[in-house]
Amino acid sequence: MSIGSIVSAARETVAIRSENLSRYYRMGETVIRAVDGISLEVQAGEFVALLGSSGSGKSSMLNLIAGLDRPTSGSVIVQNRDLAKLSREELAKYRLHVVGMVFQSFNLIASMTLAENVELPLRFAEVERGRREELAREALDRVGLRARMNHRPSELSGGEQQRAALARALINRPKLLLADEPTGNLDSHTGTEIMDLVREFNQQLGMTVVMVTHERPLAERYAQRMIFLADGKLTDDRPNV
Amino acid sequence: MKVSDLSELALRNLRESLLRNSLTTVGISVGVASLVAMLSLGTGLQAMFSRRLAKSGLFDTIVVTSRREMRGMGREEQRNGPSPGESRVLDEPARTEIEKLPHVLEAYPDIRFATELRFEDKPHLTMVSALPESAKSNDAFDGMKGSFFSSETAPEVILQKSFAEELLGQTPPLGAPEPNVGDLAKPLLGKELVMRYAQREAAQGQPVPLRPADAGSGDDNFAGAAYSVVSREQKLKIVGVSDLDPETMRGPMRAKVFLPLRLAESLHVMQPTDLREISHAGDQPVYSSISVRVKDPSEVQAVEGSIKKMGFTTFSILDASRSLQQVFKVLFAFLGIFGSLALTVASIGIVNTLVMAILERRREIGIMKAIGASDGDVRKLFFAEAGAMGILGGIVGVGFGWAIGQIINFGTNIYLKSQSIPPEHFWAVPWWLAVFAVVFAFGVSLVSGLYPAERAAKLDPVQALRYE
Ligand SMILES: Nc1ncnc2c1ncn2[C@@H]1O[C@H](COP(=O)(O)OP(=O)(O)OP(=O)(O)O)[C@@H](O)[C@H]1O
Ligand SMILES: [Mg+2]
Numbered sequence: 001m002s003i004g005s006i007v008s009a010a011r012e013t014v015a016i017r018s019e020n021l022s023r024y025y026r027m028g029e030t031v032i033r034a035v036d037g038i039s040l041e042v043q044a045g046e047f048v049a050l051l052g053s054s055g056s057g058k059s060s061m062l063n064l065i066a067g068l069d070r071p072t073s074g075s076v077i078v079q080n081r082d083l084a085k086l087s088r089e090e091l092a093k094y095r096l097h098v099v100g101m102v103f104q105s106f107n108l109i110a111s112m113t114l115a116e117n118v119e120l121p122l123r124f125a126e127v128e129r130g131r132r133e134e135l136a137r138e139a140l141d142r143v144g145l146r147a148r149m150n151h152r153p154s155e156l157s158g159g160e161q162q163r164a165a166l167a168r169a170l171i172n173r174p175k176l177l178l179a180d181e182p183t184g185n186l187d188s189h190t191g192t193e194i195m196d197l198v199r200e201f202n203q204q205l206g207m208t209v210v211m212v213t214h215e216r217p218l219a220e221r222y223a224q225r226m227i228f229l230a231d232g233k234l235t236d237d238r239p240n241v
Numbered sequence: 242m243k244v245s246d247l248s249e250l251a252l253r254n255l256r257e258s259l260l261r262n263s264l265t266t267v268g269i270s271v272g273v274a275s276l277v278a279m280l281s282l283g284t285g286l287q288a289m290f291s292r293r294l295a296k297s298g299l300f301d302t303i304v305v306t307s308r309r310e311m312r313g314m315g316r317e318e319q320r321n322g323p324s325p326g327e328s329r330v331l332d333e334p335a336r337t338e339i340e341k342l343p344h345v346l347e348a349y350p351d352i353r354f355a356t357e358l359r360f361e362d363k364p365h366l367t368m369v370s371a372l373p374e375s376a377k378s379n380d381a382f383d384g385m386k387g388s389f390f391s392s393e394t395a396p397e398v399i400l401q402k403s404f405a406e407e408l409l410g411q412t413p414p415l416g417a418p419e420p421n422v423g424d425l426a427k428p429l430l431g432k433e434l435v436m437r438y439a440q441r442e443a444a445q446g447q448p449v450p451l452r453p454a455d456a457g458s459g460d461d462n463f464a465g466a467a468y469s470v471v472s473r474e475q476k477l478k479i480v481g482v483s484d485l486d487p488e489t490m491r492g493p494m495r496a497k498v499f500l501p502l503r504l505a506e507s508l509h510v511m512q513p514t515d516l517r518e519i520s521h522a523g524d525q526p527v528y529s530s531i532s533v534r535v536k537d538p539s540e541v542q543a544v545e546g547s548i549k550k551m552g553f554t555t556f557s558i559l560d561a562s563r564s565l566q567q568v569f570k571v572l573f574a575f576l577g578i579f580g581s582l583a584l585t586v587a588s589i590g591i592v593n594t595l596v597m598a599i600l601e602r603r604r605e606i607g608i609m610k611a612i613g614a615s616d617g618d619v620r621k622l623f624f625a626e627a628g629a630m631g632i633l634g635g636i637v638g639v640g641f642g643w644a645i646g647q648i649i650n651f652g653t654n655i656y657l658k659s660q661s662i663p664p665e666h667f668w669a670v671p672w673w674l675a676v677f678a679v680v681f682a683f684g685v686s687l688v689s690g691l692y693p694a695e696r697a698a699k700l701d702p703v704q705a706l707r708y709e
Contacts (some may be wrong), residue, residue, distance in 0.1 A: 068611060069703045089615055096613025107706065108606045111257045121612045123246045168612065 014063040015176065015208040016042040016065055020074035022232075023060050034060035035072065036232035038052055044175070047202045047209045049219035049240075058212040061229065066099050066178050066212060067091045079175060096124055100169030100177045100207070103183035106161040108153040108168075109207035114140060115149040118168045125172060139167040159190035166197055170205070177201055183218060192223060195222050242618045251625035258598065265587075265594040266634045272587035273638025273682045276580030277670060278645050280678075283576045283644075287569045296435070300538040303545055304351070304556045305339065305531045307331040329552040333529045339533055342547050344540040349373045352505045352529040353496060353510065358410045359435040367404060369436070371505030375534065382383070384662055386426030393503035398434060399481040405429055405498035412691035423661055435477055437510035440473045470511055484662070497538035584682065587634070588689040591627055593670040595693030599700070606697055607705025616698040621693035622628040624687060631686025635679035643670045 036055045043174040050058045050146050062067040064076050067083050076083050088093060095101075108117045119136040127135070140146045143163040152163050154174055162182060169177060179198065183191030199222055202209045213219050219226050220240055228236035242250075255262045308328040329335065341346040352371040357364050376382070377389045382399075390397050405425040406412045413420060477500070491677035512529055535544050545555045599606070606619055654664040 063703050066611070068706075092610070092613060092615035092618075096615075103612050103706065107604070107611070108603055109254065109608060120609070123242055123250075124245055124484065124609075124613045124615070124618055126246075172613070222400070 005011075011233065013044050014041055015044040015046065016040075016076070016210070018064075018074065018076045021061075021064060021071050021076050023057075023064060023069065023072045024072045033057075033232045035064060035071075037233050038229075038232075039074075040234060040237065042208060042210065043204050044200070044208055047199070047222065047224045048208060048211070049223035049226045050212045051214075051216060051219055051226055052069045054214075056229040057232040058229055060232070062180055062210065062212050063177050066101055067094045075175055088241075092124075093133050096121060097172055098175055100172065100174040101164065102165045102169050102177070102179045102182045104181040106153070106158070106165045106185075108161055108164060110153055113150050113152055114145060114156070114167075117153065117164060120169055121168065123170050126205075129200060136167075139171050140164070142170065143167045144159065157190075159185050159193055162186065162190075162194050164196065166194070168200070170201060173205075177207045177209045179209065181212055181214060184214065191218065198222065242614075242621060245479040245620055246627045248629065250622055251629050252597070254602075254626055255620075255629060258601075259398050261594060261597070262630060265590045266630050266637065267438075267591040268587040269584070269630060269634025269686065270636075270638035271642055272581075272584030272633050273678050274641035274645060275575070275583040275683070277639055277642025277674060277678050279576035279580035280573065280674055281642065281646055281668055281670045283569070283573045284671055284674065285666070286572075287670055289665060290565065290569075300533045300558055301346075301541065302496055303533040303535065303548065305331065305348075305533055305548055306478035306529065306554045306556070308552065308554050318691045329526055331531060331553060333527070335551070335553070336528065336531055338551065339531065339548060342544060342645045344544055346534040346536055347373065347375060348533045349502055350506070350526070351530040352500075352502070352510065353529070354438065354510050354513070357437045358498065359437065360432070365404075365407060367498055368496040369498045369500060369505075372399075372499045373502045375498075381580075382481070382483050384422060384482060384484035385481050386422050386484075387430045387479070389481060389699050390481070391500040393501050394507065395501055395704060396475065396477050396503065397478075398477040398503060399483055399499045400429065400479060401497040401499075402484050405482045406478045408462065421459065421660065422482055422484040429479050429482060432479050432551065434479060436475045436477055438508065439513050440471045442469050442471045473508070475508060544603060545675040549624055583686055588685045591686050591689035592610050592693060594630075595623060595627060595690060596696070598622075599693055599697045603705045606700050610700070610702035611706060619700070623697045624690045627686045627690025627694070628683055631683040631689075632679060634686070635682030638682065639670070639675045639678050643675075646670060 008218070019039050021035055022033065022040045025032040025034055036057070038061065043226070052062060054059050060069070061201070064071055065078060066079075067086070071084055078094075081094060081098075083091065083094070092183065108114075109120070112120070115133070115136045118139055119132045122132040122135060137146060137149065140149050143166055145160060145163055145167065148156060148160065156164070162185075166182075177198065182198065183194055195218060196210065198209060201207045211219075211223065223240050225237070225239050227234065247539050271550070307330060336348050336350060339345065350371075353368065354370075355366065355368050357366050358369075359365070372390075374390075376395055382389065385399070387399070389399070400408070402422055402425060403412070404418075406420065409425065409428065411420060411425070506526075509526075512527075533544065541557050545557055548555050584674075609619060650666060650668045657664055
């Protein structure tokens with residue numbers, strides 16, 4: 001094996017790498033260091049939990065990885081792309097094809113049916129209507145919501161809405177699933193259902209998962225690795241045993 | 242994003258806030274309607290004027306005068322042509338020569354004189370002119386009460402409305418409503434007028450105009466002149482009262498009483514030219530001017546050229562119509578500006594609606610960006626919404642404008658009918674105006690969408706998603 005192929009093989013196994021990543025917010029005189037010099041690496045196919053108290057910078061970190069926000073300094077490299085160097089247009093493409101996101105508050109569009117919500121990313125990807133409907137049906141099938149595809153989000157329970165959001169995150173076959181407290185608005189039983197689905201995506205589809213959570217037991221049960229943040233700094237990084 | 246997806250999403254979003262977007266669209270359509278109303282009023286008026294002018298014979302008529310007249314309308318010719326004294330006399334041979342020119346329908350002498358008319362023993366001084374049979378189709382006689390001359394030589398007259406008023410002593414004060422022609426005609430039709438005029442008469446008593454030398458012998462003859470001038474009377478029956486003025490083009494020379502042409506010729510009324518051409522050798526009448534009617538207005542210029550080459554001065558209304566076009570251009574610009582004003586107000590409505598929509602759909606925009614929408618996708622979506630409102634408003638507005646026009650046409654025609662004036666179609670929405678209005682509304686709405694779309698595109702998704 002040549003050195004080059006070893007390097008590239010190594011690169012392929014690293015999904016996310018951040019180097020001295022910082023994101024500051026300026027509030028008048030004071031500077032809030034939401035993310036303050038974090039360096040870490042996440043391997044492809046890993047299931048990582050981001051833990052920390054409220055205001056520790058978990059969401060800020062996740063948004064940087066998602067390409068929704070830009071670092072104040074440092075770099076974040078996902079699938080060999082230095083996100084800080086991408087244009088707005090390229091970042092949108094990156095979010096569309098590489099990242100799937102789920103949120104605490106589901107973030108489905110209320111005026112659209114489940115099927116329409118799920119196929120929305122495919123519209124941005126300019127996929128044909130027929131293929132779009134087929135893929136949306138398939139994705140809703142996977143989360144067990146095929147029967148509800150013509151319902152609006154308001155007609156569904158929180159757990160069902162989050163499952164629909166997972167179907168949407170899945171539709172473009174992304175490499176990365178970024179979840180910001182996906183069970184935060186759900187009871188523990190429904191939360192477990194959602195976590196089972198996330199684990200299924202991780203194991204069956206080979207998606208790298210970074211999940212922000214408050215609940216340590218949930219992280220211990222599902223994640224392979226736990227990263228702890230406090231005041232924007234990485235305080236602990238340990239595998240889940 | 243594909244255009245089909247864009248329009249689908251845009252329409253869906255418009256339906257989502259149906260009331261607000263409908264109101265905005267109604268605003269646009271009112272703007273478009275006012276624009277269409279203004280411009281179609283302009284086009285309708287222009288079409289009406291053109292139609293009237295074409296029918297009035299103003300565009301296919303050339304007035305020919307001799308340069309000897311020395312009040313020719315073309316200064317150029319006065320400067321460059323032969324001196325008035327040397328140029329040709331406008332007499333009968335000249336008239337027949339002109340009539341034989343290609344494209345000429347007829348050339349008839351312009352007989353016109355001021356004279357005294359007695360009606361019920363009261364004298365009235367006015368300008369009288371002769372009309373050829375072809376004037377029957379003249380637009381000015383459209384609203385006439387009574388009938389046209391029964392023959393070319395019948396001792397009959399047609400009165401212009403204002404003269405009828407004078408005869409009846411009903412001249413309305415300035416600004417007062419004009420009396421109805423029908424009411425004016427009733428007491429006058431069939432009545433008799435007595436015209437007193439000066440006849441040119443040869444000494445022998447046989448009216449042969451302009452024979453030089455031959456001294457006359459009658460009581461009131463001009464000694465040494467070629468003819469004598471005799472005072473005559475002619476009884477004339479009133480057959481018609483015309484509403485409009487067929488002689489608008491003549492200015493102060495315009496007549497208010499009209500005789501049949503052949504009758505007027507046979508009367509040998511003393512003409513202003515007679516005195517000037519007293520030295521002219523020939524036994525044919527001399528005319529102060531000849532009206533030449535051409536088959537088609539497009540041939541006017543060519544015919545004018547040929548007549549000028551014969552050594553006469555010509556005048557046609559073609560130049561006048563050109564300046565009329567100018568007037569209409571200015572009118573159009575004015576009407577357009579007023580119409581656009583309402584559309585401008587409506588476009589502010591679009592900006593307002595879309596900015597409101599951004600505030601309301603902040604989160605939705607954030608979601609779309611988080612799942613992969615680019616700035617361009619969001620921008621286009623807002624543009625599509627603005628454009629859809631523009632096109633919709635445009636189409637509805639053209640419909641509105643057209644309907645308003647129909648109602649106004651209908652209403653005015655009821656009024657015109659009550660005034661016994663023939664109906665007039667002075668409101669028209671030509672297809673190009675409809676297309677222009679829709680395209681214009683679309684363009685205005687896109688411009689209005691510019692700022693909101695940019696604002697939506699630049700929305701920070703992290704901020705948008707941050708708060709519930
Ligand atoms: N747009 C912003 N402007 C100012 N400060 C901000 C902004 N976004 C985040 N912060 C601050 O950055 C810090 C980290 O915020 P972040 O949302 O990442 O925390 P978190 O760990 O996700 O908290 P939680 O568990 O409550 O969601 C907080 O102190 C927050 O107030
Ligand atoms: Mg958070």
